[in-house]
Amino acid sequence: MKRKLHKWRLLPLLGILTFVLSGCGMASLSALRPAGEVAQTQYNLMMLSTIIMVLVVIVVTILFLIVIFRFRRKKGDDTIPKQVEGSHKLEVIWTVIPIVLLIILTIPTVKVTFDLADTKAMDQKDKEGKTKDALVVNVRANLYWWEFEYPDLGVITSQDLVVPTNEKVYFNLVASDVKHSFWVPAAGGKMDTNTDNPNQFYLEFDSQKANEAEDLFYGKCAELCGPSHALMDFKVVAKSKDEFNTWAKEMKAASEPVVEGSLAKQGEEIFNQSCIGCHAVTPNDSRPETARQAPNLATFGERERIAGVLDHTEENLKKWLEDPEVYKPGNTMTGTYGELSDGQINALTAYLMQLKVEEK
Structure with missing residues (x-):
């Protein structure tokens, strides 16, 4: 008996730890601390769906408790409560309410899905074949490392993705070997990298949020791809537009390294x-x-x-x-x-x- 009571005492402690740990997370690596337009939009959708679910749980719980306490059988009382089976009014209510809730959730979800899939800016080219008014990055996933190519800038990096803040950055995603998944939690949801066909999407990094994260975010592979899947990370460095242009110029002009010693x-x-x-x-x-x-x-x-x-x-x-x-x-x-x-x-x-x- 004492052992059972001892176990029950642990429940409040676990509950407190749950609330404490739910507040953990770094600004550089947390989907719950959005750092850009895409992440914020997805976060808002998540909060909307969570609010709807919580309201449904609350209403159902209240009705359940009312039924339990108000209509429970008492000694000496054989009265049968009024039966509502076949009530058209109630059937309409519990049919219409879920439909309304689904519509409330569906409309913004569908709109956001199409908005975030809009990558037409990547197709607008100038006379030289370069993208006109958008920064494009070709992401190539490999076992177990990442390559980032800036085709219009003539620059290639590995493991470190450098992006400008306050503008959309468009990505072409491919894989060299097996399926991987490109994910920067603070910037937006994941997108698969395939070996046969490229996926395209965009992200945006807010300058203020980047400053809070010390201009540094982290990305991961979100698709099980082998024994070192959990170790397939990369770094995202956020820079202002001017700083990014300076960085790109230095990278493009770099020559063979000259070492000393x-x-x-x-x-x-x-x-x-x-x-x-x-x-x-x-x-x-x-x-x-x-x-x-x-x-x-x-x-x-x-x-x-x-x-x-x-x-x-x-x-x-x-x-x-x-x-x-x-x-x-x-x-x-x-x-x-x-x-x-x-x-x-x-x-x-x-x-x-x-x-x-x-x-x-």
């Missing part, structure tokens, strides 16, 4: 012998999509994470180069190069940490 130069030689076949070190890589087999490393020295999962330190980079399978099972880098000696790992680390795009 004998150890880094030794690492460059090793890289050019064994790694350059898959990786590029300039953000204006002109190779076709099919030739880009691994993440672009042009800005590797400026990143916050290694392989999207490890803190960006020399020690972690050495661990990754020594055995990437330990940190990202099933990744395509494992087994594609021979075993590296400690000296080679140290040299490659020195080289990779100097890969940065600097303003000319």
Whole structure:
């Protein structure tokens, strides 16, 4: 008996923890803290449906309690309450009310669905074949990394998506191997990346919300794609329009990196012998999509994470180069190069940490 009472005492504690944990979440990675037009619209729809459901639950609960307490059988009272079976009035009420609630939810949902699917701006091209008044990003999902190509700017990045604030950014989504799903929780709902046909949609990042999140958001793969699915993350950097234009100009003008130090130069030689076949070190890589087999490393020295999962330190980079399978099972880098000696790992680390795009 005491054990049962002890268990019941845990329920209030669990209830309090539920409310406390429901308030957790980062501005950079939370669908409940919308950071743009698309996310806000979807959030409003979610709140509308939640309000409708809560109202229905409240009404049904009240009716249930009324019936339980008012019409329960009492000792010595065999009176049978008035029967309402076949009441046309009640049947009309409980038929019409759900229909009205569904209409209230359906109309804005259908409207928003068509509005968010409007990507006609991507089809408006100028004489040079570039998109006129819209920023387009080609997203290519791979096992287990992301590539972001800005076709009208001649820039390619990996793992780091850079976007301007307060304007629509249009995305072409494809996958190289298996189905993935592109999702930036704070900016909008997920969209699948397929191997056979591209999906298109747009997102918008609000400058004020971006400032609250320190101009940094995080994205994820939202489709189970293999053993390292949960580790397939990417970073979204939000910049003002002027800052974005400056960034794009620097990326487009970047040349082959020049590293300093004998150890880094030794690492460059090793890289050019064994790694350059898959990786590029300039953000204006002109190779076709099919030739880009691994993440672009042009800005590797400026990143916050290694392989999207490890803190960006020399020690972690050495661990990754020594055995990437330990940190990202099933990744395509494992087994594609021979075993590296400690000296080679140290040299490659020195080289990779100097890969940065600097303003000319």
